[in-house]
Amino acid sequence: MVTSRDVARVAGVSQATVSRVLSASALVTDETRLRVVAAMEKVGYTPNRSARAMRTGRTGTFGVVVSDLANPFYPQLLEALSRALDARDVRMTVWISDEGRNQAALDAIAERAIDGVIFTTVGEESTELRAAIERESPFVLVNRTLPMLSCDQVSSANDVGSAMATRHLLEQGCTRLAYLEGAASSTTATERLRGFQSALAEADLKPVSVTGGSYSYESGRERALELFNVENPPDGLVCGNDIVAFGALDAARERGLDVPRDVKVIGYDDVAMASWPAFSLSTIRQDADLLAGFAVDALMRRVATPHVAPHRTIVQPALVRRGSTS
């Protein structure tokens, strides 16, 4: 193991000076700096992160809590976060937390093994969130938020997006709209539902049906199958997300309904699969890179200055028209 002491010996300076070069301190002449840098290269030196972390109390690592990687939106968001963190020279520890309880995450927060936590999904009852609050670990919520909690939050304007989706179906001639909500416990689901309802109210219409379920293919498929069973089935389905919409499309296919002639379907997220001909799903695009960038910036700011007022960032979504609605 090559240490800063070895570098110091080779460069003919003190270990403290090597350390100053490392931290880009202004207290070093260019000439010394050059000598030290040359010595570093010569001996193949790399600073030891653990030692630095112990001294500074900063690990240079953020934790990212995700769940439900089966929904392709999350891998997409994870990739975006990875890029954003890389660009800022921060490491990423990932915790996949089903049901909001991941022991590794709780330990890491308690042991201060991370400088901050990015939650891509939370419920009020998330144990990781409680741990972060209790241990006073900086954190930020991205994608799913908690309106009642005073903390940094970054999200898409879910109500606006969902209203856009709803108006689009109305413009395409739908009159009997049903809403297939996602996981009722998430803010994304309630906000999107609200957008649907307000757009419908604007048009002086009432929903044919609003059902709760989960953000899954099976949930979308089963609910759509039931909807198609009634006397006067809906002619437009607004779905909580793309995965639910894929289930609804398959349900329509199973019932022999033509999409978009008999029934129009729209999703939310614009995952890669939405553009596949098998689905050709109209949807609302969320910009994962934008969400990720804002989230990382917010958390870095919070780590640097813990006591500034919490900040909310809202990203505007966009309508993507495809074959499932026209």
Added chain:
Amino acid sequence: MVTSRDVARVAGVSQATVSRVLSASALVTDETRLRVVAAMEKVGYTPNRSARAMRTGRTGTFGVVVSDLANPFYPQLLEALSRALDARDVRMTVWISDEGRNQAALDAIAERAIDGVIFTTVGEESTELRAAIERESPFVLVNRTLPMLSCDQVSSANDVGSAMATRHLLEQGCTRLAYLEGAASSTTATERLRGFQSALAEADLKPVSVTGGSYSYESGRERALELFNVENPPDGLVCGNDIVAFGALDAARERGLDVPRDVKVIGYDDVAMASWPAFSLSTIRQDADLLAGFAVDALMRRVATPHVAPHRTIVQPALVRRGSTS
């Protein structure tokens, strides 16, 4: 910050004894241990990971290199790895490495910020792999392997699986088989191609076509569209993985071909979407939990005993029959 010194004061023992309790040393009487544990609870103590890491040279963290989260098999494998690592109380740092160059990964390996690296995908030219070898960081290859490299490797029996898939199509009456290979640079692709060829040779048949491309939906779709353009199109497509097969299925649909009547299609991986009615894709199942468990065990063994001979583990795949072949 509560330290082991605080615990020692409260428990009326030395700091060394607290440390011994932490590391579950046998050199402590039960009575002392109880007093110390009580003191820990009382003062709300959690050991500092960075300090321990500096002292022991172990960080308790493995790095995981993934790429292409757009292929749902990788999120699935990542979840399995997360579970396996959690169960063994090891943290997971994830690097998403397109084109095999991720600066954060290179830094972490050089700085010994991780105890070992799990590669879920590699090429010979992977810079992360080179860094791990050069820095003598323990590592293991899972899923994709490098036959010529002497190191721990865990993979599915890709040739066996692909031969199974091929024989299944032959049993279903196909006589004109085409192979849609994945990324030619990966061992999974070459092994699967070999399985296809040997199963075909067994039956004294020749392939109608073998094309290289990438492991993507678009690549599968485009190649299938071309195949369907020729005079005597194939009646069975063996695909490098499920994503390629989804593209092929959509191509068949676009050409107005009935699956499985006109053409049968089989994939590889058994990602969740394969069972959706939209695809109902026959495929070869890989057990991600098994692969992940073996990989983590192999790496832990390697970390504990660096100089034992490298070990290869091969997991047997299984045929999953669905609508796309019968």
Added chain:
DNA sequence: CTGAAAGCGCTTACAG
């Protein structure tokens, strides 16, 4: 079985 002490590899006041 327990304690006093050294030391892991850094950063950062404190002198000069």
Added chain:
DNA sequence: CTGAAAGCGCTTACAG
């Protein structure tokens, strides 16, 4: 601008 020194919070020989 540079160096000597203290110390971050642990682990682990070394005595006893």
